[in-house]
Amino acid sequence: MTMNSPLWGAELDHIRLDSTSPAQLAAFYRNAFVMAEHPLDDGTTLLHGENRRLIIGRDGRTEATGGQPFSAFRFPDGARLEAYKAHLTARGVNLMPCPTPLFASGAFAVADPDGRQMVFGVAHDRDEFEDTEPAGQVGHPPGRLQHVVVATADLAAMMAFYENTLGFVPTDHVLCDNEGGGQSLTAVFYRSTPEHHSFAMFLSDTARPDHHAYEVSCWNDIRDWADHMAGLEIKLWWGPGRHGPGNNLFFMVEDPDGYKVEISAELESMADTDPIRQWPHTERSLNLWGPGWMRS
Numbered sequence: 467m468t469m470n471s472p473l474w475g476a477e478l479d480h481i482r483l484d485s486t487s488p489a490q491l492a493a494f495y496r497n498a499f500v501m502a503e504h505p506l507d508d509g510t511t512l513l514h515g516e517n518r519r520l521i522i523g524r525d526g527r528t529e530a531t532g533g534q535p536f537s538a539f540r541f542p543d544g545a546r547l548e549a550y551k552a553h554l555t556a557r558g559v560n561l562m563p564c565p566t567p568l569f570a571s572g573a574f575a576v577a578d579p580d581g582r583q584m585v586f587g588v589a590h591d592r593d594e595f596e597d598t599e600p601a602g603q604v605g606h607p608p609g610r611l612q613h614v615v616v617a618t619a620d621l622a623a624m625m626a627f628y629e630n631t632l633g634f635v636p637t638d639h640v641l642c643d644n645e646g647g648g649q650s651l652t653a654v655f656y657r658s659t660p661e662h663h664s665f666a667m668f669l670s671d672t673a674r675p676d677h678h679a680y681e682v683s684c685w686n687d688i689r690d691w692a693d694h695m696a697g698l699e700i701k702l703w704w705g706p707g708r709h710g711p712g713n714n715l716f717f718m719v720e721d722p723d724g725y726k727v728e729i730s731a732e733l734e735s736m737a738d739t740d741p742i743r744q745w746p747h748t749e750r751s752l753n754l755w756g757p758g759w760m761r762s
């Protein structure tokens with residue numbers, strides 16, 4: 467039962483992206499994703515809108531993190547966070563200081579096998595920026611930060627950590643046929659709520675960020691976001707299409723640093739008892755409508 471996962475109920479709250487040109491990157495997200503921009507005390511910049519926020523920092527890019535040093539997941543309350551912390555402590559996991567100012571005290575981080583941090587916490591009682599929503603957001607389609615995806619060269623180690631240690635629940639596997647027979651995994655989708663995935667990983671030749679995504683309410687919202695991008699002369703990088711795993715409608719754009727960003731709708735909801743499904747490693751699995759983005 468997925469409800470038995472100590473992680474169950476945790477949702478993606480924010481991620482951090484690093485850049486050698488943080489002001490340029492912040493301006494992109496401010497305009498393209500209709501967010502307000504605020505300097506934070508630690509020298510980073512907060513971009514936030516309704517149900518979406520991210521932190522942009524000056525380049526701390528390492529080979530391991532590729533410029534996306536952490537993803538932060540939010541528990542619904544402090545009791546759940548403390549129970550999760552106790553679960554990890556009992557398993558001997560090294561808990562590290564929380565690297566984000568956006569969570570209340572009690573938050574902490576853990577490092578995954580690739581060196582990227584996963585942060586767990588609860589929101590502050592009151593968001594000090596809640597009264598400063600960007601003016602352009604009125605009447606704009608919604609966009610809830612919903613999932614983050616990484617690429618890795620060591621899928622086995624990453625799967626063991628995310629499943630067995632952190633408690634992410636596998637939803638779908640993507641498999642390729644090996645030349646000598648048998649099959650190998652090329653992607654795994656994980657959930658921490660009934661939504662099909664809040665986190666996923668793709669096999670690649672190196673560890674790097676893959677993309678993050680904002681969930682909207684319907685196909686017309688996708689149209690409106692695409693029209694909004696068109697008004698800014700931001701070309702769609704991939705899509706529109708429909709993913710096999712998740713069955714979600716999507717398009718992606720690329721930010722000035724090459725990070726991919728997705729607008730998604732109709733992401734599947736899963737039942738607790740749903741078994742892991744399998745997809746072939748084909749373009750069609752990644753995009754039922756047309757060309758796929760093949761990471762390996």
Ligand SMILES: [Fe+2]
Pocket residue numbers: 613615677678679728
């Ligand atoms: Fe996605």
